[in-house]
Amino acid sequence: MNSRRKPAEVLAESRRQDSRAKRQRVxxxxxxxxxxxxPVTFAAVARTARVSNWLVYADGVREHIEKARGQQASRPAQERLTRATTSSSSIRTDLELARAEIQALRQERDQLKGVVxxxxxxxxxxxxxxxLVTRIDELTRHKHELTARLNQVQGENSELQRRLRESEDDVAAVRSNLRRMIRSGVQAEVS
Incomplete structure (x- = not known):
């Protein structure tokens, strides 16, 4: 076997490694x-990763970028804007407005609670x-019926579990007998 590689093989392997490294960097x-x-865009990714525009549209890379773009698109626009433009004074103003709205909502809740x-x-x-007495009697009777039904179902369940265990024991015995019969049949053929 020839252990030396041809220059073309070395060059091809080098290109494959370079391609893998660029894809990982992207x-x-x-x-x-x-x-x-x-913001994730094809051009921004190519520029930041220092790769060609062609590579960011290649199979295996394009899907990853499109998925990232989808994730960003699903975020609320307000979240993207506030990250870049929020100042401490606007945050304080928003906080005061929120407190006032909370106070108004609490008052409205208390009024509605009183009405209810x-x-x-x-x-x-x-x-x-x-x-009310009639309804209580009906509910009590219904409870007793449900309790009796529950007891009956639990008894049936216990019986079914017992029968299942018996059947499993029977199957195990049949398997054991079958094994013995097969062994004795094989030994009889060998003799």
């Missing part, structure tokens, strides 16, 4: 741009105690 650049929140409580109180007063 993928790492895309991940870094995603992590930093930089009054409405429920009126409904309870309208329901006669006789209706």
């Amino acid at each position: 993928l790492a650049t895309v991940d870094q741009m995603l992590a930093q929140g930089d 409580q009054r409405s429920l109180g009126q409904q309870l007063e309208q329901v006669a105690s006789k209706d």
Whole structure:
């Protein structure tokens, strides 16, 4: 076997290694741009990774860039804008507005809570105690029926589990007998 490689093989291997290194650099650049929140475009990736525009459109690389672009597109536009343009005074203003809105919502919630409580109180007063006793009796009877059904199903389940264990034991015995029969049949043929 010839251990020396031809110059063309050496050159081809060198090109393959260079291509793999560039592709890995492009993928790492895309991940870094995603992590930093930089907009991922084909041109920006090629420029940042210092590779040709052709490479970023190549199979295996293009899909990774398109996936990253999709992830960025799914982020709210407000999140992308606030990262770049938010100042401390605007944050304070937003905080004060949010606090005022929270306070207004709490007041509205308390008012609605009071309305609901009054409405429920009126409904309870309208329901006669006789209706409540009848409903309680119905629910108690239904509970007893469900409990009896549960006990019956649990008993059936126990019986089925017992029968399953018996069947498994029978299958194991049949297998054991079959093995013995096969062994004795093989030994009889050998003799």
